[in-house]
Amino acid sequence: MLNLNASTIFSEAIAEHLAVIRQLQAQLPMLEKIADEMVRAVLAGNTVFWFGNGGSAADSQHLAAEFVGRFRRERRGLSSIALTTDTSALTAIANDYGYEDVFRRQIEALCSAGDVAVGISTSGNSKNVCAALRTAREMGAFTVAMTGAGGGVMATTAQATLCIPSQDTARIQEGHILCGHMLCDWVEVAECQRRTSNQKGKSA
Helix, strand or coil: CCCCCHHHHHHHHHHHHHHHHHHHHHHHHHHHHHHHHHHHHHHCCCCEEEEECCHHHHHHHHHHHHHHCCCCCCCCCCCEEECCCCHHHHHHHHHHCCHHHCCHHHHHHHCCCCCEEEEECCCCCCHHHHHHHHHHHHCCCEEEEEECCCCCCHHHHCCEEEECCCCCHHHHHHHHHHHHHHHHHHHHHHHHHHHHHHHHHHHC
16 A cells, blocks of 8 residues: 655645745836737737647646636636637647647747747746747737746746745646736726726716
8 A cells, every 4th residue: 555645745735835835025126018019919819829839838828818718807808819729820830840840830920910829848948838938929929938947948038037945846836826816816907997998988
């Protein structure tokens, strides 16, 4: 029988998680910068794109869904796309060009100046994420990297880099989704304030 010890698995994970999350206080200026760019984009009718591999692909889909659906409040759907969901596009691009191009090619086809492109990678070195960020930046989109400690290559590729202060993939992913939820909250509040302001203007 396996000798499982709750204190060394559960308790240590909780302690590590809390230690990482507490350090995010230092990232608040960067979070605000990214949130402001997302607000600018969605209020102007632009799109927020998300992309990454594995768990980061799941995070991309999760966060895009929060924009298109809702996070906490009733409001209009906000334009956001995860580049990880179209299996026909992903497999065709990988087959014809190579896996390194699966996000870059979609950015080339779908992205416009004024959009926001968010690449997610715990290492910060995923080649296909880096390639898409470079193309998005060349096209005039605001580029964001969500990474782990150090930032990797993505830290020198994107215009804004959010580094979760950990080398542990699980802790980094937990930090990413918390930061993603905070960004959703910020953007949603801004959208609701815009709607309220417009309604007041019409009734004046």
